Amino acid sequence: MKAFEFKPRMFTALKHYDKKTFTADLMAGIIVGIVALPLAIAFGIASGVSPEKGIITAIVAGFIISVFGGSRVQIGGPTGAFIIIIYGIIQQYGMQGLTIATLMAGVFLILFGLLRLGTIIKYIPYPIVVGFTSGIAVTIFTTQIKDLFGLTIDKMPGDFIEKWIVYIQNLGTTDIWCAIVGILSVVIISITPRFSKKIPGSLIAIIVMTVAALLLKNFAGVATIETIGDRFTINAQLPEAQLPGLTWETIKGLVSPALTIAILGAIESLLSATVADGVIGDRHDSNTELIGQGIANLATPLFGGIPATGAIARTMTNINNGGKTPVAGIVHAIVLVLIFLFLMPLARYIPMACLAGVLVVVSYNMCGWRSFMALMKNPKSDVTVLLITFFLTIIFDLTVAIEVGLIIACLLFMKRMSETTDVKVIMDEIDPNDESDIKLENNEHLIIPDGVEVYEINGPYFFGAGNRFEEIMARFGNRPKVRIIRMRKVPFVDSTGIHNLTNLCTMSQKEGIQIVLSGVNPNVHGVLARSGFYELIGEDNICSHINIALAKAKEIVEQ
Structure with missing residues (x-):
């Protein structure tokens, strides 16, 4: 961060001061x-x-x-x-x-x-x-x-x-x-x-x-x-x-x-x-x-x-x-x-x-x-x-x-900042034409395997967003084996977001559900790492993009 400099305009204004x-x-x-x-x-x-x-x-x-x-x-x-x-x-x-x-x-x-x-x-x-x-x-x-x-x-x-x-x-x-x-x-x-x-x-x-x-x-x-x-x-x-x-x-x-x-x-x-x-x-x-x-x-x-x-x-x-x-x-x-x-x-x-x-x-x-x-x-x-x-x-x-x-x-x-964060559920398949973090050689749709749920957070993950996330998950009565959380559009996460995410992972683990993160940007990655969050879900469950996350989820389901 650039150091603060106290520069009154009086002193800069006099540099080129003239009679006029x-x-x-x-x-x-x-x-x-x-x-x-x-x-x-x-x-x-x-x-x-x-x-x-x-x-x-x-x-x-x-x-x-x-x-x-x-x-x-x-x-x-x-x-x-x-x-x-x-x-x-x-x-x-x-x-x-x-x-x-x-x-x-x-x-x-x-x-x-x-x-x-x-x-x-x-x-x-x-x-x-x-x-x-x-x-x-x-x-x-x-x-x-x-x-x-x-x-x-x-x-x-x-x-x-x-x-x-x-x-x-x-x-x-x-x-x-x-x-x-x-x-x-x-x-x-x-x-x-x-x-x-x-x-x-x-x-x-x-x-x-x-x-x-x-x-x-x-x-x-x-x-x-x-x-x-x-x-x-x-x-x-x-x-x-x-x-x-x-x-x-x-x-x-x-x-x-x-x-x-x-x-x-x-x-x-x-x-x-x-x-x-x-x-x-x-x-x-x-x-x-x-x-x-x-x-x-x-x-x-x-x-x-x-x-x-x-x-x-x-x-x-x-x-x-x-x-x-x-x-x-x-x-x-x-x-x-x-x-x-x-x-x-x-x-x-x-x-x-x-x-x-x-x-x-x-x-x-x-x-x-x-x-x-x-x-x-x-x-x-x-x-x-x-x-x-x-x-x-x-x-x-x-x-x-x-x-x-x-x-x-x-x-x-x-209230207004919490409204900027949108949480959505992706069902059945993902269209690569609408995505930026999918790496495929063709335009085939990615199929979401049985026993896997994909959630996407669009916006900052902080106060209000975690509660909305939990409300959306509560609507689904079935219990998956893997939950993929796509965070490619999350610019930052605060302590409240980390707390909510930690609670989500703890509750999921008690229910036998594995959490996999996808598309975490470097800033968010650093915050989660410093908070000790990765020790909870394991470093190998952090994926750079969705197709790797889906492959990882499929592997977990088959095991």
């Missing part, structure tokens, strides 16, 4: 930095942390993912997918618990990369990805209703259904000015792409609604529009790195949420990188990308940040604006640093209803309802997985949804 490429990266990085600003603030607040922590995450993770990642154009930072799980961890374990869980997730992501799990993670069934992505989108939308309409609710329940009950009960407390700000923000973001592809609608909405809220407050006496400054104290200073207090009990308690962060981050980052590959005609290194994501999630919590991953929307913005190499991601991080240091105090005037409007649009874009409805027309097994994952996400939480979703994925994989 830098100019393209510079312009793309500036635009992506501007796009990332409102999203970082909104994701931070929605996750239950202060707005500057969202920007710090975008800065630190954005820089590290670009430097150490396996994609040329990936942009990293906080994303909507993490909002629900971050909020839940903070509620249960506090900010220090989130810091520890994020550090642990970083370690898990690095291990995923070192163990070469990148290619496996990319093949998690599509219905599961759509199911929990749509579920996250619905949950994000649900959490923004209070701020969007300025509802007066003292304490919000954590349960999805209870939230909507409380919303309905408190509709009468809707603040008309907050509702106007929120709805207009959604409208501005939605129509901006018709007029400008470069300037993000979320930024325009924030500027317009912030100015409008200030004018209403100072000149019209409207004081009910809550802003970021009314809820948070904003610190515009770069924090120093701090290690959290680690205890074994805390680490044990956070293994499950940390794994959820790692798996979700891996899925989202690799999905983003794969989509980017399709647009730019490149091929990312999935294992290097996971290691880069892991390093980012080890670093961001030390500076007070939250979990980060590759962001599809910002990555596509980078591509659409001419980004060529990871330098664009580094520029995006530098732009955010400058904004953070010099403009962050102005963020206190941004209305909460406007940020809710930004997240409503994010949740709509994230929900993928067209993909969801298209999957509803697929086979029942896919629909079942989709709906189970979706409802588990919104009714329980993302940790449960991912754990159950992965279990379902494994069960479906085992």
Whole structure:
């Protein structure tokens, strides 16, 4: 097996770097930095942390993912997918618990990369990805209703259904000015792409609604529009790195949420990188990308940040604006640093209803309802997985949804893989025209002698196949003297297959039936030999092709 090599795309991209490429990266990085600003603030607040922590995450993770990642154009930072799980961890374990869980997730992501799990993670069934992505989108939308309409609710329940009950009960407390700000923000973001592809609608909405809220407050006496400054104290200073207090009990308690962060981050980052590959005609290194994501999630919590991953929307913005190499991601991080240091105090005037409007649009874009409805027309097994994952996400939480979703994925994989193996019985004679391992000088049919049964396994011999083999043999009431098992179309056999084959031979021997194998390929031959299987049936009962096996069977019958 070829040794794994950690090769960040940053270092290979700089080999032939020139002024033209830098100019393209510079312009793309500036635009992506501007796009990332409102999203970082909104994701931070929605996750239950202060707005500057969202920007710090975008800065630190954005820089590290670009430097150490396996994609040329990936942009990293906080994303909507993490909002629900971050909020839940903070509620249960506090900010220090989130810091520890994020550090642990970083370690898990690095291990995923070192163990070469990148290619496996990319093949998690599509219905599961759509199911929990749509579920996250619905949950994000649900959490923004209070701020969007300025509802007066003292304490919000954590349960999805209870939230909507409380919303309905408190509709009468809707603040008309907050509702106007929120709805207009959604409208501005939605129509901006018709007029400008470069300037993000979320930024325009924030500027317009912030100015409008200030004018209403100072000149019209409207004081009910809550802003970021009314809820948070904003610190515009770069924090120093701090290690959290680690205890074994805390680490044990956070293994499950940390794994959820790692798996979700891996899925989202690799999905983003794969989509980017399709647009730019490149091929990312999935294992290097996971290691880069892991390093980012080890670093961001030390500076007070939250979990980060590759962001599809910002990555596509980078591509659409001419980004060529990871330098664009580094520029995006530098732009955010400058904004953070010099403009962050102005963020206190941004209305909460406007940020809710930004997240409503994010949740709509994230929900993928067209993909969801298209999957509803697929086979029942896919629909079942989709709906189970979706409802588990919104009714329980993302940790449960991912754990159950992965279990379902494994069960479906085992079911479908077992269905690829076919076991058939050959009766009376074998037509050499349909065979590849028969060596005859003419086309005479091979006659199966009396007292001999021939079974053929077509496909991998592992879990499920052995049971099917036994079921087929049970249909025949007669007891032969020899059973020939043709394995010419068996590419590999696992320990379960060896166990089943051993049991079959043991049972057959007790009944006075001899097992003869035919057409075993070298790989399978080596596995069976190492397992000690040949000692059970004898080396001379392993035949290279069927006509030798039939001759051997005839000899045994006559004896």
